[in-house]
Amino acid sequence: MVVWTSAWLHGAAASDDVVDALQTWAEDHEVRAASDELATRLELPGPQGRPAGAGLLLAALRKAGAARGDLVLPVAGDVRGLDGASPFSQFALRCGEAGVFADAGLGVVPEHVAEGVLRWSVFELGVLPPAEYVPIGEAEHGMASAMREAASTLNDLDIARHRPGVRGEIAEAVSARPQPDWPDDAPQRPLRVLQRAAEVEAILRVASDDAPGGALSSSATRARTDALRPLFDAVRSARCAAVAEMVRVLADRTEQY
Numbered sequence: 001m002v003v004w005t006s007a008w009l010h011g012a013a014a015s016d017d018v019v020d021a022l023q024t025w026a027e028d029h030e031v032r033a034a035s036d037e038l039a040t041r042l043e044l045p046g047p048q049g050r051p052a053g054a055g056l057l058l059a060a061l062r063k064a065g066a067a068r069g070d071l072v073l074p075v076a077g078d079v080r081g082l083d084g085a086s087p088f089s090q091f092a093l094r095c096g097e098a099g100v101f102a103d104a105g106l107g108v109v110p111e112h113v114a115e116g117v118l119r120w121s122v123f124e125l126g127v128l129p130p131a132e133y134v135p136i137g138e139a140e141h142g143m144a145s146a147m148r149e150a151a152s153t154l155n156d157l158d159i160a161r162h163r164p165g166v167r168g169e170i171a172e173a174v175s176a177r178p179q180p181d182w183p184d185d186a187p188q189r190p191l192r193v194l195q196r197a198a199e200v201e202a203i204l205r206v207a208s209d210d211a212p213g214g215a216l217s218s219s220a221t222r223a224r225t226d227a228l229r230p231l232f233d234a235v236r237s238a239r240c241a242a243v244a245e246m247v248r249v250l251a252d253r254t255e256q257y
Helices: 002-009 015-022 036-042 054-063 087-095 136-157 166-176 188-208 218-256
Strands: 028-033 070-072 098-101 106-114 117-124
Touching: 002 015, 002 054, 002 218, 015 054, 028 036, 028 054, 036 117, 054 106, 054 117, 070 218, 087 098, 087 106, 087 117, 136 188, 136 218, 166 188, 188 218
Parallel strands: 028 117
Antiparallel strands: 070 098, 098 106, 106 117
């Protein structure tokens, strides 16, 4: 949503392209404003209204003066990019992801509400902290370093032997993840970083689960969790940096034209 919407706002994609790209994640997309006041201002359905389609969200973002968005992936203990203890922050933390359109003062949060239905709730933002810029090269290096450290720690703990057939599990997890389309002018390096992040996440999910019939001791489980936590953080950082770089490049290219 962040990449495609930013591309659309800069004339690098048609609205139909955005709507089509979102079909990767759900067949139906609903849009509601989180408050009646915001609904009136943006001409969107309110919390109790009949949801609108994704096209109306695009119109609302443009009406509010949005130019580009940022991806935030908050978890407990790391709420970078959110606006304090606001309804938006609380909902974004619960869902684990959100798009922030700071120049428009709006945040959008996706939530699966039924099979094949994704609802986008639009919030008015409070005061945001200064934006944190992480160069994509730094994020990519951080993910690789965290991967090596986690692998070394898990090897030292001798945890790997508890997972026979682990390569097949990882390959299955990677192939099961939806493969979204991207704008034609999307830069290749961020796409490679996103692909690598998806692969690393698959490894993390497999490594975090106990093998059927093979239980780890509580101390080994804690050690595994501690070893993997920095890698989870590095994957989130790499994803945010890759999306930010795509948004930046697409915006700069269209401005040059």
